[in-house]
Amino acid sequence: MMKINELCTAIALLTLLQLSVPTNADSQPAEMEVPTPQPWPEQFHALLYMNLSTAQLQISNLYYDWPNRRNVNIFQKQLGVLLYDIEWNNGTTFYYTLGENGTCMIMQFDVGILPPDFLDGANYLGTQVTDGFLCNAWEKVDFIWYYEDVLTKRPVRWDFYDGISTHVITFEIGELLQDSFTQAPAYCFTSQEGQRAA
């Protein structure tokens, strides 16, 4: 079910994203005003429609919480499982399902949560209509293509290098997830059922 190698590659590239230095915007002539992406709000909830590289679909409830350094995705795979993905800034990520045959996998990454300004230094690609919205588009380190509504500056869509395309259905600034939802179940912490991957 989990594609560990893909995840590891993704995380390695996320590291690159965070480390890459902004291009020298100061050298642009003043009349060429290049739009910059709106930083992510410190806390938001978004309902996401995702088309995976396998063309399988899932929806995700994303709860981004920078002050608490926590990123949560609750994935509902089409006609499939409800998968919890709880990411902490110390690099630990819990993936688990609930219920009778609940599963758990813990992964340890070298990077933490993306900061709100992770798109700083992205290359501006101009305007494009996507999902029916006129957007400003950027690309960063051949890892992410990001589309932001010109009028509201809300994210509309982002695509990852590996073919996962994410479409923002709702975007609620300040909406939080109750802490009780992010406590990994007990079987994550027993060696029998919990599985640890590095």
Ligand SMILES: *[C@@H]1O[C@H](CO)[C@@H](O)[C@H](O)[C@H]1NC(C)=O
């Ligand atoms: C998902 O993406 C694939 C590849 O880009 C595309 O062929 C397919 O039509 C998409 N499916 C949906 C439902 O958007």
Ligand SMILES: *[C@@H]1O[C@H](CO)[C@@H](O)[C@H](O)[C@H]1NC(C)=O
């Ligand atoms: C990282 O933080 C989470 C949440 O506080 C905790 O459950 C986990 O054990 C921590 N990981 C490490 C390697 O300390």
Ligand SMILES: *[C@@H]1O[C@H](CO)[C@@H](O)[C@H](O)[C@H]1NC(C)=O
């Ligand atoms: C859990 O697994 C058992 C044994 O494979 C199966 O009989 C049962 O239907 C499963 N329960 C659920 C809720 O999937």
